[in-house]
Amino acid sequence: MLKQRRISELLTNVDEKTAENVLPDSRRKGYFPHFFNKIENQNYIGEYPAPQDYDMNSMNVEDRHDFLKWYKEKKSKGAISDFAKEIEACCRVDVTILRKACLKFRELILTQTNYEMDAFDSVTIASMCMTIFRTCFLQEEHRVHLVTNSDLALQTQWVNGHG
Known part of the structure; x- marks a missing residue:
């Protein structure tokens, strides 16, 4: 018989911690400047976009602290952002997480039924x-x-x- 599951387990945002808990062997998701993702920035190579472009205001206190530490480190080292490479890497990680989550979901349905x-x-x-x-x-x-x-x-x- 199908064991009862909380609906909230299925309705979670796939952030870094969720990906680590559900799929511990997933590559690090990292930070992505979603608000910087505009047509005019598709081939951007230069300084890292502003912290607001990473939607840091929607992060909880701990995540925002970790993000700002990461961001300041990138800025202090003069790291260069290659948006095309970053968006491809982000999409690849998201696809990997989705693939593994689908397989885990399939396994859950198989075992529970x-x-x-x-x-x-x-x-x-x-x-x-x-x-x-x-x-x-x-x-x-x-x-x-x-x-x-x-x-x-x-x-x-x-x-x-x-x-």
């Missing part, structure tokens, strides 16, 4: 949830037989006296 359900057999989360409900929770007397096209053809032949 005693290998009766594979999350990747469904196109949407809604259809997966409905399949899990029908397979794991819906009692036999409440199940509905879905009529297929071949069933309809046989019924039509029988009604018309040709079957």
